[in-house]
Amino acid sequence: MTGNIPLEKIDDYRWRIPRSYKPGMRVPGLIYADEKLLKDIYQDKALEQVANVAFLPGIVDNSLAMPDIHWGYGFPIGGVAATDIEEGGVISPGGVGFDINCGVRLLKTNLEYDDLKNKIKDLIYRLFSDVPSGVGSQGDIRVSSKEEREILLKGARWAVEKGFGTEDDLDCTEENGAMQGADPQAVSERALQRGKTQSGTLGSGNHFLEVQVIDQLYDREACDTMGLNLGQVMVAIHSGSRGLGYQICEDYSRGMVASLGKYNINVPDRQLACAPVTSNEGKAYLSAMKCAANYAWCNRQCLMHLTRQVFEKIFGSSWQKLGMFLIYDVAHNIAKIEKHKVGGKEKNLCVHRKGATRAFGPNHPVLPEKYKKIGQPVIIPGDMGRNSYLLVGTEKAMQETFGSACHGAGRLKSRTAALRSINSDILLKELESKGIIVKASGRNTLVEEAPSAYKDVNDVVDVVHNAGISKRVCRMRPLGVVKG
Amino acid sequence: MSVSYQLIEHTADIGIRVKSLSLGGLFKKAGLAIADLSLERQKTRYPEKHKIAIRQKATNLEELFVNWINELLSVSAVESLVFENIQINQINENFVDAVVVGSDIRNYKINTEIKAATYHQLKVKKTGLIWQAEVIFDV
Numbered sequence: 357m358t359g360n361i362p363l364e365k366i367d368d369y370r371w372r373i374p375r376s377y378k379p380g381m382r383v384p385g386l387i388y389a390d391e392k393l394l395k396d397i398y399q400d401k402a403l404e405q406v407a408n409v410a411f412l413p414g415i416v417d418n419s420l421a422m423p424d425i426h427w428g429y430g431f432p433i434g435g436v437a438a439t440d441i442e443e444g445g446v447i448s449p450g451g452v453g454f455d456i457n458c459g460v461r462l463l464k465t466n467l468e469y470d471d472l473k474n475k476i477k478d479l480i481y482r483l484f485s486d487v488p489s490g491v492g493s494q495g496d497i498r499v500s501s502k503e504e505r506e507i508l509l510k511g512a513r514w515a516v517e518k519g520f521g522t523e524d525d526l527d528c529t530e531e532n533g534a535m536q537g538a539d540p541q542a543v544s545e546r547a548l549q550r551g552k553t554q555s556g557t558l559g560s561g562n563h564f565l566e567v568q569v570i571d572q573l574y575d576r577e578a579c580d581t582m583g584l585n586l587g588q589v590m591v592a593i594h595s596g597s598r599g600l601g602y603q604i605c606e607d608y609s610r611g612m613v614a615s616l617g618k619y620n621i622n623v624p625d626r627q628l629a630c631a632p633v634t635s636n637e638g639k640a641y642l643s644a645m646k647c648a649a650n651y652a653w654c655n656r657q658c659l660m661h662l663t664r665q666v667f668e669k670i671f672g673s674s675w676q677k678l679g680m681f682l683i684y685d686v687a688h689n690i691a692k693i694e695k696h697k698v699g700g701k702e703k704n705l706c707v708h709r710k711g712a713t714r715a716f717g718p719n720h721p722v723l724p725e726k727y728k729k730i731g732q733p734v735i736i737p738g739d740m741g742r743n744s745y746l747l748v749g750t751e752k753a754m755q756e757t758f759g760s761a762c763h764g765a766g767r768l769k770s771r772t773a774a775l776r777s778i779n780s781d782i783l784l785k786e787l788e789s790k791g792i793i794v795k796a797s798g799r800n801t802l803v804e805e806a807p808s809a810y811k812d813v814n815d816v817v818d819v820v821h822n823a824g825i826s827k828r829v830c831r832m833r834p835l836g837v838v839k840g
Numbered sequence: 841m842s843v844s845y846q847l848i849e850h851t852a853d854i855g856i857r858v859k860s861l862s863l864g865g866l867f868k869k870a871g872l873a874i875a876d877l878s879l880e881r882q883k884t885r886y887p888e889k890h891k892i893a894i895r896q897k898a899t900n901l902e903e904l905f906v907n908w909i910n911e912l913l914s915v916s917a918v919e920s921l922v923f924e925n926i927q928i929n930q931i932n933e934n935f936v937d938a939v940v941v942g943s944d945i946r947n948y949k950i951n952t953e954i955k956a957a958t959y960h961q962l963k964v965k966k967t968g969l970i971w972q973a974e975v976i977f978d979v
Contacts, residue, residue: 400851428853428960429958429959429960429976453978454955454956454978455955546914549918550914550917550918559953560951560952560953561953561979599917602913602956602978603914605956606956610907613903613959625960626959626960627959767852768851770851771853772847772854797951798949798950798951799951800951800952801951804952
């Protein structure tokens with residue numbers, strides 16, 4: 357519990373943890389939440405973790421927390437922190453997490469609800485059988501060791517070159533599906549082994565593949581730009597870098613713990629172990645992290661390819677004719693070197709987003725031409741029983757949050773509490789009564805991911821919208837879910 | 841396979857507390873708890889057992905504990921094995937030498953994927969005669 361942390365109210369959606377809360381904090385904490393969400397946030401140790409992140413050398417402005425913040429390890433989940441590289445700013449593997457470039461992509465279709473309401477069960481069961489999911493799942497897309505190294509360098513482009521997508525897909529993926537500067541030499545043999553069999557697999561836990569329908573439009577101009585309408589069927593894919601990413605995080609966390617003494621860094625939690633971005637340790641981690649990020653983008657590209665194939669089989673038409681085009685793909689566990697203004701001056705920052713989405717505003721140079729006017733698409737999945745959202749980034753996000761927003765609903769209940777209090781049969785019936793078909797690898801996963809284990813994503817999105825750090829475009833409701 | 845441990849509440853992840861009269865027993869229990877946490881039910885299609893030697897070193901006991909757990913997770917993933925028995929041959933605060941016995945992962949229905957052990961709120965200590973460890977896993 358963090359009930360004793362003094363929060364200063366800035367406005368209805370912003371709260372500050374003053375630097376004076378804990379000696380060693382280099383900047384204040386800034387939490388985006390309303391009073392309702394704050395009550396939940398106080399229930400665990402996430403706010404203490406916001407304060408702990410403020411210890412990182414070189415951190416600028418604020419240790420930020422998005423409204424879906426909850427207790428993680430080291431960083432809170434929903435945490436954003438930027439460090440000034442030229443002022444000894446650090447990079448922390450714990451600020452990215454084990455599932456490097458866990459992220460989500462959203463694709464549209466030209467199907468409407470009526471087109472698939474009688475086929476949804478077949479569709480979900482076919483997706484479950486054709487898209488490998490679950491713990492340790494191995495993919496049908498087999499890669500050699502040489503090809504795996506190519507994936508680490510080329511990311512989603514590797515899949516496109518294999519025929520698993522198009523150039524347009526790459527245009528609509530953060531970093532065009534591959535960060536530059538990835539170095540496979542920085543990746544251990546063990547990590548390569550763990551990644552080799554898992555390309556094109558969803559994984560388990562909170563990873564999912566969801567068929568959705570748009571049930572509310574908010575921004576006509578942005579919807580027109582993206583070709584979205586009420587009643588349109590959408591598909592969201594949530595996955596990451598699988599065992600390759602876990603192993604890279606573990607390998608470098610070990611080394612970074614040793615770096616704390618070497619660089620005389622004091623942090624209150626060893627999971628915040630870090631090293632200067634410009635140090636050998638920092639550079640090596642960043643090179644390896646980029647490999648995992650690229651692997652994850654390739655993985656989601658392969659998953660989208662498998663999804664398109666299933667739709668082709670069920671609807672007897674090509675994916676192009678079904679209008680299955682990618683809206684966007686965003687990472688929400690990553691560290692990026694980005695330019696942002698700090699105190700009116702442009703700086704090179706290392707921006708950690710741990711359970712947070714990049715949300716660049718209109719006209720940012722890295723955005724694809726078609727989104728320059730409206731801003732970067734921001735995809736916010738909710739739980740399997742409520743809504744998901746599509747938003748766009750704003751100029752205010754550039755000014756306040758290093759161009760970042762929330763990444764989901766945020767957990768409310770621990771997995772063990774969910775397992776104690778939720779019956780899987782009743783849960784499935786409840787979801788079915790709402791017209792939601794769910795197919796999961798295991799009953800525990802299903803229960804752990806039950807809607808009541810999560811905050812209401814509608815509340816979370818209200819905060820980022822009302823605070824102005826992203827803008828609502830449309831809302832989706834789930835029709836069918838494949839859980840890993 | 842039967843192992844006793846307590847669950848620690850954590851919003852996003854899962855934590856466990858294990859106790860033993862010896863340091864070796866503590867490491868063994870924690871190692872076996874990983875599989876116990878992950879399993880849903882057992883099948884017996886592939887009876888063959890596989891023995892693997894695991895050695896880890898670290899500058900202190902807590903780091904050794906995290907390294908040990910993460911090595912088990914890593915080897916388990918690479919070899920597609922579930923570890924059913926662990927024999928600790930030698931252990932001190934900086935070194936562990938063990939043999940683990942694994943069975944094919946296809947004998948199990950595995951539910952929760954444990955990605956790694958974290959340093960967050962990690963505790964490994966001896967109080968009186970009892971060794972106790974608390975660790976949060978990323979799941």
